Amino acid sequence: MNRMSKPLYIQDNKSGKQAKAPVVISPDCPINLLGRDLMQLLQIELKGLPASLRTKGPEDVGLMTTAAPVQIKPKSDWRPRVRQYPLIADALAGIQPVIKQLLHAGVIRECPDSPCNTPIFPGRKADGTNWRMVQDLRQINEAVQSRTPLVPDPHTLLNTLRPENTFFTVIDLSNAFFYVPVHPDSQFWFAFTYAGKSYTYTILPQGYCDSPTIFTQAINSCLSNFDPPRGSQDDLPLPHQTVILHRCAAFTASFDN
Template identity: 55%
Template sequence: LTVLGNSLTFLVDTGAGKSVIRDPIALTPTSTQIFVRSANGLITKERMSVAVDVCDPVSGITLKAPFVISTTCPVNLLGRDLISQLQLMIRTTAEGVWSVDRMVNLWEEEEKLKELPPELWSEGPADVGLIKGAEPVKIIPKSDYRPFQRQYPLKTDAQEGIVPIFNSLLKAGVIRECPESPVNTPLFPVRKSPPSTGWRMVQDLQAVNAAVVPRSPLVADPYTLLNDLNPEHQWYTVIDVSNAFFSVPVHPDSQFWFAFTFQGQRYTWTRLPQGYCESPTIFSQVMMSSLAKFKPPCGSQILVYVDDILMASKTEADCWSDTLALLHWLAAQGHRLSKSKLQLVKQKVIYLGHVLTHNGKAILESRKTAGHQ
């Protein structure tokens, strides 16, 4: 393996939970210490290194991993942590020689995801990101007119149904009190479709949309977007950005435009709300700007449609390497992702209502059925 640019030889040890380096390379120790039992039963305390660049020159997989730093271990050891991360399988041949092949399983996928910052994954509708460098949105009005529509009475079950999400968003700072706003538009809670339960907090912003000067729409056409897909790239990862619009701030001077009334009090949004006509365009611009600085190490292709990201790669190893690099990048840029919607390094995925495979793209059957109804 190549570690920090150094070509090192390792002994594969399935009995070792963590990989060990004894060679004198420039590993930076951390404060984390672990107890290590050697083959002769001797127990010593060793330090872990920071995560460093590791490359398997055979498969081309590149990743970051920490090592146990030990001067007492007689050789470098390749433990179960890197065996799984490098997608290796150990088996015996008819000649009795041990050989190493590649293997992927769900446990390994979960292990790979553990390397990522835990804050990358959204825990719910109020767990929102804040994209680095995103300029606070300023609203440009058409005139001095400020729409004010009173909140109509809500049914008890609807009002009670949105209390949990309202309280969560208020606590997270996505909603704030705004008693002075000259604008007001009504809430109309919507019951979620089965099998989901509960209510969605929806605001009717049509009057606001009619009173502002919208930016030119820059959202890509999903059908033409897929035509840009390189047919040689047949390994895919699909990423869903969670609570995407809420990761873009609204300028304090413009927040009053999104005011509403709930339980007799006036509130507004501090982040870009659903239902605002410019939200898809603004978020798309911010996302494209955020991703423009990311270069996939293995040259994978990235397609973006609002909050849905597709990575396409030539090989499985390239897809793993570039996917993990992209996920680390998104975490560093302040995004939150849906872990449950992640389609990770597959040759068959669903993206923008299409099934993507090595044979090309096909419209999802449910979309075909809906189109004939």
């Protein structure tokens, strides 16, 4: 029978660092598992992962290899072109490193010949220091043919959980829409202007009307053999009956991702 121990001192023999925390004692678990909580306390990092799986920055992304490049169909010959309104100096300076990171990651590219343009309006993140870029794509959404919405209902998803599952983890897919590429012939739709230059997205941007639907279809196809319940867009649930099974599954998922 599983039980929780009293707080124990646990030491990393390589670094000499110690942490005090309770552990789960389970006769059914064939190996010792070190949870993420203890790994953080002991400042232990996974070194065995291939370099290609590690991110190089907060805006770094990896494309979903099973997702076909998105092609956008217009309603008419109208190509919205809205001028960029003036931005305050703090916003211009704050968004500069974000633009550089997105360019380096291939998320955006220069696009001087696009017939479209829509304004961006940088906003501060919750930490009050860093900035995020938001693009007003409302007129683009009006100009293109939208798809039938296909986004999971959270209430329906919760009803698929089994009552015996008492341990849960939710994996949040960072920059989820950025996993899906946009076809080169359709990238011009998402052009914007920064510091006198025109850029556009090479992947699905936030604010595009079909991004949630397209991403949901792509992730469902990619995870067609994934046993746990389907998630809501970029959130994947991992429910289990025992803490041991749950930690094993979460540990495996961290490597699979």
